[in-house]
Amino acid sequence: MNIFSERMSSLQPSVIREIFKYMADPEVISFAAGNPAPEAFPADIIASITTDIMRNNPITALQYSISEGYPPLREWVKADLTKKGIFAPKDDDVIITSGAQQVMEVMTKLVCNEGETIICEAPSFIGSLNAFRSYKAKLVGVPMDDEGIELARLEAALKANPRTAFIYLIPTFQNPTGRTMTLARRKAVLALAKKYNVLILEDNPYGDLRFAGEDLPTLKELDVQSGERRVVYAGSFSKTLAPGLRVGFMCGAENMVQKATVCIQASTVHTGILSQMITHEFVSRTNFTKHTQKLATLYKAKAKLMLDALQFNMPHSIDFTQPEGGLFIWGTLPENANMVDFCKRAIANKIAVVPGNAFLVDERESCQSFRLNYTFPSDDKIEKGVQILSKVAKEMYK
């Protein structure tokens, strides 16, 4: 007898997290993860903060708290988002979540009935796609060009799917492509969302990690300016402080956040309170903007190292995106190449990359691309890994 629910049938273990297990093998060079650089963790400051919290305020850190989140952290997030134009003081509210991933789950639960549609970029972040799948959403992937999600195809998808719960977008340093949606495209996407009266879920975990190009307004900022209130925003401290703490947040219309609070009461009760207090102390004690700028500088160097090595070593028939921030480069093999074979040969040579079809709505679709991460591996491993990867590529595509 199959005891599992129907919704589980579309949920498979994440390819990334499966590959993540290879990372325990010390010989594997992993370009597959989405992990921050370990040397970027402000471990000493967090250690001293944690000691202070446990000395001065242990009961607050250990007792149950409210589902909305640790009040001083919530206030800091609201103030920070207000500065960035993302928070509409009269209409919006914020809830702290267990990473931005929990926002994906809660948002789906909140607004998407089984069988309703969620439109996303193709490719898109597999963790989010799985959250959507776990509520039996119908996923519709819309291809991207260099400027972001393709408008004509997005409109066609909206037309074809009148029961669309929301459009899911990662406009800035997208996962997996590293691409950033242009300002014109952002405005046009918002206009389409208005025309078809659908919500947008904007996922922005990497926005503070820009190392090239000019800052662009988030969709949420444009939405606040327009007074439309159709964008819900997911933020995270996973890439800017430490993912192990599991602290993210959701910002959206007050009634949306109130319903999200009820969901979280029934799911995790609240995000670990010590984690929230550590995060709050860190952003209060330090200059957080300076901290994220330091991270961006580190990632700029690592991205350059990988891109230079790719350009120098790889066959020129393989194309790579040029990210202006974030964590990822998207490689695309020539048309007739077998991408899955390439990824398999890479891991056989102890180099882990993520096969691009993992990021598609339907993994069986053909895909010529693969994802590379430059933040987690050390500089040595970036150079060595790209050399080995290039050898594999040259053997396959001369």
Added chain:
Amino acid sequence: MNIFSERMSSLQPSVIREIFKYMADPEVISFAAGNPAPEAFPADIIASITTDIMRNNPITALQYSISEGYPPLREWVKADLTKKGIFAPKDDDVIITSGAQQVMEVMTKLVCNEGETIICEAPSFIGSLNAFRSYKAKLVGVPMDDEGIELARLEAALKANPRTAFIYLIPTFQNPTGRTMTLARRKAVLALAKKYNVLILEDNPYGDLRFAGEDLPTLKELDVQSGERRVVYAGSFSKTLAPGLRVGFMCGAENMVQKATVCIQASTVHTGILSQMITHEFVSRTNFTKHTQKLATLYKAKAKLMLDALQFNMPHSIDFTQPEGGLFIWGTLPENANMVDFCKRAIANKIAVVPGNAFLVDERESCQSFRLNYTFPSDDKIEKGVQILSKVAKEMYK
């Protein structure tokens, strides 16, 4: 336009967590929470453990980890459950969750299609009921007597609901009644589950906090002995260490835990790793059995204090359960009394108790009972609070 999903319509903010907000008023004496005694937190030991982790192993504490949980903690839990006869080494597996609450959510997601039935004790824990509601489960409450869930009514419910996903039970020091299911009843419930071929979700957050009577085997232990494998077990460190850390676990058949892992990948990715490391260090460094026995001794004294005060001060027409462990006493007013009025008058007099209908499948059902917690308030507040509550009761029911 109602943008929210159908499943949200049955989800209301938890009455308990709403009342929890009154606790910010320093004048309110709260018998309403389910919080451990703050003086029971081993704050000094946790502080020193945390300092050591951040000094010796900060990267592990701060980086992404695997969804199954921190491996040493998982191994400890497996060993502890094996000692208790709860873990079947060949068949079972364990995943660490963000409190036992997350087990309720994940289990529902895993095995309960929308519209399918979950049978529970009436009354039962509101947090679990809300997790079930959040997947549009049909909830069927089965009344309890002093020995636990009523058998004839349970069988009637199973007969009437052939599409039952599982039976949800808190057999030991039940929330909210404080009652413990007898051994005979446990065996009979398992026999019914076998007869109707349904799963059982056993929630046991208080099992280690026994202060009177004799230990009874958990349903899971009896299930392991029988080789049936129809019980999934939810455990927690919230009541035995610290709820703010949000560390619990699910133990069940391997294929069930594997699917749960996929759900958690898509929901919280993993439970905060620093919290898991603190928990593991605590159970490793200390004698955890001794620690929980110390807690039980503290709670025995607090329960006695409250029960004695209730017996001495309250009108004898009001009945109270006599818990052998855990956190709660269940008070029942005389038949013609208005329980909601009583709870309202209590909070007007700055005493918070939880109206019993909050724990029913349908809050609009009539209910004469209310829940009292004796672990969170100080001894002074227990005495003072019971006096005020008794004054309210005497004014209403002489």
